[in-house]
Amino acid sequence: MNPHLPPLNPLRVFECVARHRSFTAAARELHITQGAVSHQIRALENWLGIKLFERQGGQLRLSNGAAGYARALGSAFSGIVTATQEFTSIGSQQVLEVRGHTTFFTHWLIPLLPDFQRAHPNIKVRLAANVEWMAFEHDQAGVGIRYGDGDWEGLHSNLLFSDELTPVMAPSLARRLPQPCTLKGLLALPLLHSNRRPGHWADWIEAAHGKRAFSSSDMYCEDLSIIYECAIQGLGVALGQLRYLKQEFAQGKLVSPYPFVLRRPRGYHLVCPASQAEEPRIACFRQWLLAQV
Known part of the structure; x- marks a missing residue:
């Protein structure tokens, strides 16, 4: 037995009492007597060497630090429940x-x-x-x-x-482009950059034989899903992975007015x-x- 692990029954009772702020309600939930609840709390206090509850004006209050301990136990018991449900649902799978x-x-x-x-x-x-x-x-x-x-x-x-990267944007933003769309016109719009793939726009621009300086109107995001959503809302031009965006193209949420695609083995x-x-x-x-x- 782990000498640092308190007895589990008193822990379960303590978490229940702390949640209800009541010995009576805890006894009702756990289907034991109120005396048994008191006994388990005393056992845990003796093991810890710390008093867990105080009574003030007839109300039960957690002692200093005990509330955080109760929350941690609640999370731990919730994790046990989730793991058990998942394990039993899997069966022989x-x-x-x-x-x-x-x-x-x-x-x-x-x-x-x-x-x-x-x-x-x-x-x-x-x-x-x-x-x-x-x-x-x-x-x-x-x-x-x-x-x-x-x-x-x-x-x-x-x-x-493999990568198939091309600029994508909302139809409303595409209407700001010259017709037919030019590379210069495209790169004048705000670009949406991925912090995890910082070189993608630079690679695409180089492959398309374009040039572009830093723009304060550009946006930088961590998650590619957020970048695509920003593009759908017309906040800028995303560099889209074609395999990801078939549904958005089909629904008219995104368009690709400048059809150059960067293809590479990566x-x-x-x-x-x-x-x-x-x-x-x-x-x-x-x-x-x-x-x-």
Whole structure:
């Protein structure tokens, strides 16, 4: 037993009393007597060496610092409930965690997943939006989506799709452009930059044989989904990944009046530890995903 871990029953009772500010209400929720509640609180106070409650004017108050302790316990118990519900709902299914960026999930992968779940009901896909690189040796991530050139030591990598980048904007903003649209006219508009991909606009402008100085009207955002939403609202021109924006083009939310597309080998890869590449659930997901592209 961990000598730093208090007894769990008194912790549960304390969290309940703190939440209700009442021994009686806690006893009712826990289906025990009020005397049993008092006994558990005393046991926890003796273990901690700290008094947890005070009575002032007939009201029960938490002692100094005890409120924060109760909140932390509430979060911990809530986490236990969530983990238990998830575990029991999985049953005999295998779980495959897929880590990647939110935009990749919402604009590309999620619309494809119903097909996978129908074809492989025994594998439950769990999506984890994680902008930091996953350390497979330290956690249970099954596969990840990584952007780059695809040469990563110790990882098995499969290219899903390469960059196809072109300027996109709201129709209302496009109406400010000369007809036909010129590169100079396009670059006079505010540009929406990704702090995570700071060189993309510079690469596109160079490939299009254009020039542009810094503009105070430009916007800088962390999340690509936010950049696309800003573009839809007419706040500027985004550099759109064509694979992500089919729905926005079809619905007329975004247009691409200057059709030059920067195409290059760099792109989005499905990765996993090389030692686990043929693990059945990973191999199954990889084969299915590659068939989609």
